Amino acid sequence: MSKNVVIIGTQWGDEGKGKIVDLITDKVSSVVRFQGGHNAGHTLVIDGQKTVLHLIPSGILRDHVECLIGHGVVLSMSALIKELGELDEAGVDARSRLKIAPGCPLIMPYHVALDNAREAKRGKAAIGTTGNGIGPAYEDKVARRGLRVGDLLDLKAFSDKLKDVVEYHNFALTQYYNAPALDFDTVLAQALEQAKTVIPMITDVTEQIHQHIANNENILFEGAQGALLDIDQGTYPFVTSSNTTSGGAVTGSGVGVTDIDYVCGIVKAYTTRVGGGPFPTELVYDVAIDKGDAIGKVLGTVGHEFGATTGRQRRCGWLDMVTLNRSLKLNAVTGICLTKLDVLDSLESIKICIGYDLNGQKITTPPYDAQGYADAKPTYIEMPGWKTSTIGTDSFDSLPIEAQNYIRKIEELSGLPIDILSTGPDRNETLILNNPFKE
Numbered sequence: 001m002s003k004n005v006v007i008i009g010t011q012w013g014d015e016g017k018g019k020i021v022d023l024i025t026d027k028v029s030s031v032v033r034f035q036g037g038h039n040a041g042h043t044l045v046i047d048g049q050k051t052v053l054h055l056i057p058s059g060i061l062r063d064h065v066e067c068l069i070g071h072g073v074v075l076s077m078s079a080l081i082k083e084l085g086e087l088d089e090a091g092v093d094a095r096s097r098l099k100i101a102p103g104c105p106l107i108m109p110y111h112v113a114l115d116n117a118r119e120a121k122r123g124k125a126a127i128g129t130t131g132n133g134i135g136p137a138y139e140d141k142v143a144r145r146g147l148r149v150g151d152l153l154d155l156k157a158f159s160d161k162l163k164d165v166v167e168y169h170n171f172a173l174t175q176y177y178n179a180p181a182l183d184f185d186t187v188l189a190q191a192l193e194q195a196k197t198v199i200p201m202i203t204d205v206t207e208q209i210h211q212h213i214a215n216n217e218n219i220l221f222e223g224a225q226g227a228l229l230d231i232d233q234g235t236y237p238f239v240t241s242s243n244t245t246s247g248g249a250v251t252g253s254g255v256g257v258t259d260i261d262y263v264c265g266i267v268k269a270y271t272t273r274v275g276g277g278p279f280p281t282e283l284v285y286d287v288a289i290d291k292g293d294a295i296g297k298v299l300g301t302v303g304h305e306f307g308a309t310t311g312r313q314r315r316c317g318w319l320d321m322v323t324l325n326r327s328l329k330l331n332a333v334t335g336i337c338l339t340k341l342d343v344l345d346s347l348e349s350i351k352i353c354i355g356y357d358l359n360g361q362k363i364t365t366p367p368y369d370a371q372g373y374a375d376a377k378p379t380y381i382e383m384p385g386w387k388t389s390t391i392g393t394d395s396f397d398s399l400p401i402e403a404q405n406y407i408r409k410i411e412e413l414s415g416l417p418i419d420i421l422s423t424g425p426d427r428n429e430t431l432i433l434n435n436p437f438k439e
Contacts, residue, residue: 002216003261005436006249007337009226010327012273013244014305014314015266016339016422021058021222023427027437029217030066031059032209034252035242036224037107037137038079039130056083057222060094067094068205071103072242072252074137075149077194079107084197100198101205102150108162108191110169110182111136117177127238128275138241140165149202152195159188206254213259218437221249221260227327235370238277246331262436264420265333267324267410269341270299272314278373281317281353288313295347303343318380320353321413326366328414335419335434338407342424347385350406353378354413383409391424396431 005024009015025031038054055075059065069075087094111133119126129135140146145165151158163184170181212219227233229240230248242248246263250256273279283296290297299305299316306313328336344350355364356376367373386400393399399407411418419434 002213002218003437004213004219004221004255004259005262005264006221006223006246006260006331007264007266008223008246008249008331008333009244010228010265010267010324010331010333010336011226011271011320012228012277012279013224013226014272014274015226015268016337017223017266018053018058019339019422019425019427019430020264020266020337020420021220022061023430024432024435024437025059025062025065025220027218027435028059028065028220029212029215030068030209031057031220031222032068032070032205032249032253033057033073033222033224034070035072035244035248036240037074037132037134038076038083039132039134039225039240054083055080056087056094056098059220059222060087060092060097063093065097066208067098068203068208068253069098069100069104070205070209070253071101072248073101073104074107074134074141074242075100075104075198076107076132077191077198079132081194081197095201098201099203099205099208100149100201102148102153102202104149105137105141105146106149106151106191107133107137108147108165109133109187110166110173111140113173113179113182114169114177117173117179121177126276128277135241149198152191152199153202155192155195158191158195162188162191209253209255213255221253223248227331228323230330233326233330235277235373238275238370246333262334263332264335264337264436265328265331265416266337266339267319268339269319269344269406270303271317271320271323272299272303272305273317274312274314278370278376279315279317280322280356280373280376280378281320281351282315283317285316286313298346299343302346303340318351318353318378319410320378321410322353322356322364322378323366325414328416333416335417335436336410336414337420337422338410338418339422341403341407341421342389342391344385344406345389345391346387348387349382350385351380351382352409352413353380355379381409392429393423393431396421396433 057067114136283293285292285296386402421431
């Protein structure tokens with residue numbers, strides 16, 4: 001019997017989703033990206049060779065896997081073409097296996113200009129976007145003025161629509177943000193050239209998915225970012241512009257809620273965040289000046305915590321079970337995949353946040369908004385570290401007993417099993433304790 005599995009990040013992103021998607025795609029016919037854009041960065045390491053994907057689904061390194069970009073994704077043609085070129089150079093045939101939904105909103109140059117102009121105007125209150133135009137593209141979608149991939153099939157109509165939208169956004173850029181206007185002819189010429197690459201890939205992705213279901217084939221739905229960046233459920237306004245929870249797999253691809261059989265929640269063994277926003281368990285360390293919390297330095301440097309898309313240093317801190325448990329509920333997680341356990345290998349002791357002190361009250365559920373998070377003071381339990389390498393461990397029983405205890409404590413606090421354990425960056429450095437696609 002086939003299964004449809006969703007892989008979702010349960011924290012603020014960067015949990016290691018790409019590796020796990022790549023790992024278990026040996027059992028699927030297709031991988032579907034259903035939200036976000038090229039602000040995501042999924043790093044895959046196979047036999048020591050690193051591949052970074054931003055837009056193309058992580059199943060592209062499996063020759064038999066069809067990769068589908070659902071209509072919930074905002075698509076930058078520039079970013080897609082660049083990524084295709086990098087895969088071509090690496091000898092990966094992506095073009096024949098990549099299909100794009102006609103309903104995908106297009107990210108255009110004016111979206112990028114608006115994104116950066118807004119962040120500059122916000123100053124110290126900047127959200128910390130990637131500057132890739134993701135938010136403005138989603139805004140145009142909701143405002144029903146956005147151009148979509150399917151519009152490329154009628155280039156005359158596309159040109160007419162584009163002219164109106166460029167005029168609209170140029171007014172905001174010049175009159176409100178004091179930024180330069182974009183030239184319509186330049187934007188159009190670039191889009192028409194890029195369309196030559198994109199048009200052959202346009203497919204009714206929703207129908208394609210349902211055909212796979214009818215054929216009793218396994219499908220993997222790949223999320224981007226993390227659930228705590230969800231536009232509705234995250235630490236608003238320091239969030240992304242899409243629904244990053246497992247429900248986004250339904251709305252962003254065209255399947256029904258009962259079509260999902262298993263939700264794999266990717267959990268990093270500690271917590272990271274990139275960009276602005278509250279972070280109660282943060283251990284502040286600035287790599288640029290080598291100053292700050294010693295544990296924060298270990299997590300950031302040993303864990304190579306720099307964004308795959310932006311290169312920005314990620315903020316690091318202890319595992320936060322308050323936010324994690326909310327996320328596990330929001331996503332209806334079936335089982336956990338725990339990643340980057342090895343980053344904790346050198347620590348004498350390890351803390352887990354189990355509650356907050358907020359304005360003199362003890363709470364075990366997340367505050368309503370970002371300010372509540374900012375005011376929250378974490379309360380911890382502390383466990384002994386294991387002070388030995390866990391990289392490449394080939395069985396759960398081979399792990400140090402302290403590492404086993406840490407894993408079991410996470411299971412106890414979450415009420416969920418850890419079905420997959422990542423023991424290093426490479427595809428092969430993974431323990432699959434319970435395969436999501438198992439009959």
